[in-house]
Amino acid sequence: MEDYDFLFKIVLIGNAGVGKTCLVRRFTQGLFPPGQGATIGVDFMIKTVEIKGEKIKLQIWDTAGQERFRSITQSYYRSANALILTYDISCEESFRCLPEWLKEIEQYASHQVVTVLVGNKIDLAQNREVSQQRAQEFAEAHNMFYLETSAKESDNVEKLFLDLACRLISEARQNALVNNEASPLPGEGTTISYLNCCNLN
Numbered sequence: 001m002e003d004y005d006f007l008f009k010i011v012l013i014g015n016a017g018v019g020k021t022c023l024v025r026r027f028t029q030g031l032f033p034p035g036q037g038a039t040i041g042v043d044f045m046i047k048t049v050e051i052k053g054e055k056i057k058l059q060i061w062d063t064a065g066q067e068r069f070r071s072i073t074q075s076y077y078r079s080a081n082a083l084i085l086t087y088d089i090s091c092e093e094s095f096r097c098l099p100e101w102l103k104e105i106e107q108y109a110s111h112q113v114v115t116v117l118v119g120n121k122i123d124l125a126q127n128r129e130v131s132q133q134r135a136q137e138f139a140e141a142h143n144m145f146y147l148e149t150s151a152k153e154s155d156n157v158e159k160l161f162l163d164l165a166c167r168l169i170s171e172a173r174q175n176a177l178v179n180n181e182a183s184p185l186p187g188e189g190t191t192i193s194y195l196n197c198c199n200l201n
């Protein structure tokens, strides 16, 4: 018997230094690591969360942003349920590279993947180079959810992962319905209001 109701694989991608590892460590360990070095290849963490009485196991894959690891990291896209495409709001260059990342997603990820665009480091508001409006428009144009975070100050980090988990539960239920209308679903019979827990726009 499994010890969870849902298992989802979430992969973080984006330029080197935008804060992917810090977001993962803030969420999984509740800390902001001092002097965080660059990720080599891919790192992996697990966190189980409980949402409305159901256990959701999140497998979180933190990929290296450096170009030289691209062929390794690409192989992790295919089985991802969700991608967190991260840029740094204080670094225009990390935002300008987003179209390249979208090409990678199109090429290597499943068509059903849920993608969230995350602008990290909002604690550096005085150095902001990418406006919220510009990022929001970019996200909408490419069918992504959008959120700004600070791994350092812990702003919106829980929300990012928990809203994503809610969204994935909702998608999983819908897919199960489409694939087999007659089969029982996990939690069937209980009414779950996703609107209450899913606030990603």
Ligand SMILES: Nc1nc2c(ncn2[C@@H]2O[C@H](COP(=O)(O)OP(=O)(O)OP(=O)(O)O)[C@@H](O)[C@H]2O)c(=O)[nH]1
Binding pocket: 014, 015, 016, 017, 018, 019, 020, 021, 022, 023, 033, 035, 036, 037, 038, 039, 040, 063, 064, 065, 066, 120, 121, 122, 123, 124, 149, 150, 151, 152, 153
């Ligand atoms: N001010 C601020 N700094 C941050 C934040 N998140 C990460 N950093 C810093 O940004 C730098 C890079 O963070 P990482 O988490 O290693 O970035 P990464 O995207 O995982 O980088 P790669 O592993 O090279 O792809 C580190 O010096 C962090 O301390 C944040 O929310 N605010």
